[in-house]
Every structure is written in structure tokens, then in C-alpha cells.
């Protein structure tokens with residue numbers, strides 16, 4: 001099962017980056033409605049969780065949340081794409097070389113759940129904003145593309 005979780009995470013590791021790459025720059029600052037956060041803030045949480053879970057897996061235990069993106073970075077497409085790409089590589093490196101323990105396997109599952117729940121949220125954002133989904137998203141989640 002662990003190998004399957006790793007395979008699923010590796011397959012979807014570029015999904016969030018592909019989504020940001022597909023959007024016009026100004027869309028990172030957009031909210032779904034007045035009480036929602038922005039697309040960029042969604043990505044801040046994805047990057048921070050990925051970086052923090054990667055560090056936790058490496059340390060064999062949770063060592064706290066931190067994110068390399070600042071609040072103002074979340075409106076910069078280049079910075080968000082860069083942080084997503086760097087966190088993808090770092091995750092792949094760490095999960096490819098650690099000795100697996102129960103703690104590490106639980107962290108791996110937590111990360112998979114976190115990535116997936118943000119994909120669910122972002123699907124709603126894109127429908128509301130009327131943008132096309134990257135092909136990876138449309139295929140994985142059987143999405144109808146907006147007109």
C-alpha cells in the first residue's frame with residue numbers, strides 16, 4: 001500500500017503547479033466569493049503543508065508548519081510556481097530515500113489527503129471563475145470543461 005500511496009502522490013505532485021501555470025497572473029488574487037480565500041492562499045497552504053510534511057517525514061515526526069512563501073508571494077505566479085516545483089522535487093527526494101516507519105507512513109497519508117482536499121476546493125474555484133482545467137485534472141477527476 002505504501003508504494004501505491006507514493007505512486008499516487010508522485011503522479012499528482014505536479015497538479016497544483018499545472019493549475020497555476022494555466023491561469024492568467026491576476027487570477028491568483030481572486031476569491032471564490034467574499035468570505036473565501038484567494039487561489040494564491042490555497043497554494044500557500046499546499047506549499048506549506050508539502051514542505052512541512054516533507055520535513056516531518058524526513059525527521060520521523062511532526063516538527064511544525066512553515067511555508068517558504070510569504071503572504072505577498074501568493075499573488076506572484078512565478079514565485080508560486082517556483083515554490084510548487086521546488087516542493088515537488090524535495091518531496092520526491094525525501095520519500096525516495098527514508099527508512100519507512102509507522103509515523104512516516106501516517107504523515108505520507110496525511111499529505112495525500114491534504115493535496116486531494118485542496119484539489120476538490122480548487123475545482124470549485126475554477127468552475128466559478130470559468131477557466132479550463134489542465135488536462136491532468138480533467139482526466140483524473142472526470143471534469144467537464146467550462147464552455
Ligand code: NI
Pocket residue numbers: 045046049114118
Ligand atoms: Ni490546506
